[in-house]
Amino acid sequence: MSWNALFVPLVVIVLLVVLSPVFKSTWPFSTFYHRVFQPFVADDHKYRWKFHLVPLFYTSIYLYLVFTYHTRVEPLIKTELFLLERILIVPIIILPPVVLGILVMVTKAEDSNNHKQGSTEKYPYDYLLYYPGVKCSTCRTIKVARSKHCSICNRCVLGADHHCIWVNNCIGKGNYFQFYFFLFSNIFSMSYAFLRLYFISLSSTAVLPRAVLTLTILCGCFTIICAIFTYLQLAIVKEGMTTNEQDKWYTIQEYMREGKLVRSLDDESQSWFLKFTEKSDTGEPLQDQQVTFYSTNAYDHQRYSLKHYITIKDASEITNLYDKGTFLANLIDLM
Ligand SMILES: [Zn+2]
Ligand SMILES: [Zn+2]
Known part of the structure; x- marks a missing residue:
């Protein structure tokens, strides 16, 4: 057949x-x-292997680029390469993205309830995004501050950023370091290949075949995609957030713009609440006593009545407890 x-x-x-x-x-x-x-x-359970498809796709593309380089491009440009470049191209340019990619795939972020590692005491509750005493609805363990349940990994992850489909692993406390190295190694390798091929094409007197052009374009495109993604990731770190928390902050700021976000002055922790004014049938607000407060804790459905509170009007009035002030301090704090 x-x-x-x-x-x-x-x-x-x-x-x-x-x-x-x-x-x-x-x-x-x-x-x-x-x-x-x-x-x-x-069905995530029956078809668990589907999560390996994207890493497989990424690996295939990368291997295709390396294969095209070795079989069709390198023989043509060999004379243009420096001696040191020829020696270092495999260990410095080709191998690191693969090795670091495997490292991110196999390095698990910390389990949010792994007491042995002492992680649970790491971040305090801010009474805005995270509240003590909340249980994960799936694994029934206490949700520690800055943790999130991942339905793919089926566990609560500390410092959870996002589940990266490219490496099929949760990025969180414990593998940020490997993740950023992986991103930077990709940018470095792809941009190096792109610039080198581009300048060789410019200086070459002979017409280079299409394989060189294809490889140059592909490397250029991957550099741009990877650089944009890395920039967006690092911009979140600078703000003292994780990708998971960024969504929560958007919601908080939306409430603030609607004039619903208040801070209680009644309790010591100065918890945050959402103010709702009951409306009449005509849409007009009713008397003052019709004002109801709900905790910003999404798991708390209780109605509260506050005596002393301040309405938050500007984002500068909200303190992000997890923002250490500088980009580097935030990055170290997450690692
Ligand atoms: Zn969980
Ligand atoms: Zn995950």
Whole structure:
């Protein structure tokens, strides 16, 4: 049996599955959508291997770039490369992204309830984003400050930033260091390859084949994508946040703009509350006693009545307890 006899039906099936959400009302896409695509997306337990697809895709592209370089580009530009460059290209340019990628994949971020590591005492509760005594609805353990439950890793992660699909691992306290090194090694390798190939193409008198142009464009594109992502990540660190907390801060600021965010002066911890004014049928606010307060703790559904409080009008009035003041201090604090 020829390879084509196997390969063609396989490609057709993959295309039917991949395009099924777009044409879900048309047969045969509808069958593939309901029987294959939907269960595949919804069931994280049965199809756990799906989370390895993106790292596999990334590895394939990277290996393709290395393969193209070695087989089709290097023989053409060999004479243009410096001797030291030829010796160091594998250990300094090609290997680090792969080695660091594997390192981020296998290094687990700290478990939020791992008492042995003493992590639970690491961050104080700020009574704004994080409150003591809250239990994770999935693993039923106490939610420590700056932790988040990851449904893919199925555990609560300390200093949780996000679940990175490229390495299929949660980025949090314990693997930030490896993660940023991985990002920087990718930027360094890709930009080096891009600039070197670009200047060799410029100085070359002979017309270089298409493989050189393809590799230059691909390396340039990956440099830009990776640099933008790294910049956005580091901008969050500078603010003393994690990606997970950034979403929470957006919500808090939205409440502030609506005039709902208040700070209690009644209790010692000066907790934060949301003020809701009951409206009449005509939409007009009722008397003062109709004002109700809810905790910013999303797990607390109790109504509160505050005697002394201040309404927060500006973001500068909100202190981020986890912002250590400088980018470096925030980065070290998360590592
Ligand atoms: Zn949990
Ligand atoms: Zn995760």
